[in-house]
Amino acid sequence: MNPEPIQAASPHVMNTYGRLPIALSHGQGCHVWDMNGKVYLDALGGIAVNTLGHNHPKLVPALQDQIAKIIHSCNYYHVPNQETLAKKLVELSGMRNVFFCSTGLEANEAALKLARKFGHDKGIARPEIVVYEKAFHGRSIATLSATGNPKIQAGFEPLVEGFIRVPINNVASLKTATQDNPNVVAVFFEAIQGEGGVNPMHMDYLREVRQLCDENDWLLMIDEVQCGMGRTGKWFAHQWAGIVPDVMPLAKGLGSGVPIGAVVAGPKAANIFQPGNHGTTFGGNPLAMRAGVETIRIMEEEGLLENATRVGAHLCQALQTALAAELTNGSVKEIRGMGLMIGIELAKPCSILTQQCADNGLLISVTADTVVRLVPPLIMSCTEADDVARILCPLIRTFLEENA
């Protein structure tokens, strides 16, 4: 290959991303190669999307088979794999039925519509939904309004109304914010905040909110777009708390890279939408459904939940060990997460580490300014996890020394 040099800004593509000067050409397992032939260990997985890594030997032939048969048919007709994938998601979640779309924000948009209609169906004309500080739910007008990050909202006002915002892991705040408010219809949050800095909801908080929702007839809506699909070692992160939500948006890892979203509904939310209430052209298309079906099948065959737990614990341990001094002196505030969703919070903004890691052959991201986020493919091995720590930790240490 003899690539053109990567331009700092692409003149015809809208300038919406701060990109690194890298263009990826192909991948294999947890490794990717750029157009110049440089290899990277992939600890980002396309932002928690490439569940099965790259060029998976079982996924690729299945998708090739599907593409040769039919890619898209539209929802005027039945798509048999919608039923197959929905049944599987219902079994794995203990919920009732599924609406398919193509992205995370669409899954969340559907959840917000479900919550509002749930309210209207019981006579609440102006339903309100509890959302959280530092939350991220997407970039449509409604989902950015639900998002708890003023930077994402700036310039797009007026925001959608009907949201009440509270801090995470604080039952008292939730109670105060909703006290004597008959318009509340739902509580909506990520089981582990992703973009907000890998902030897990505490198990007892999850259980208490479940109980509050039951007592008040609110929908418990858990955004598992990033933390779901096996990333934490269970199919869905909230399952660690032994609870079941009423509404659960999914996307990212569900199709191993093929765009797909889903909103899973429990009994309380399963019959809110009636024909004509919601829909989308691409949602549930044959290619996306095949990707979802095969992703879950391969995850089960290869024991990837167990792998996420085992390799995640191994990686956390390796990071804790290598950064022990920094954790002690406070320049690394915390290493947290579950399974293969790990955040390393530094005491200062460290976005520059994404470039430095890439220069050294490692793909990561920095989110919420100070948190190094690792969300690799769930096929990662302990050896590869050791490589992540081996490349990353010295770079963090040098960064901290130079910016002390």
Ligand SMILES: *Cc1c(COP(=O)(O)O)cnc(C)c1O
């Ligand atoms: C990425 C993300 C979204 C938005 O998904 P898109 O596919 O980018 O629209 C929503 N919620 C969470 C928790 C996410 O991580």
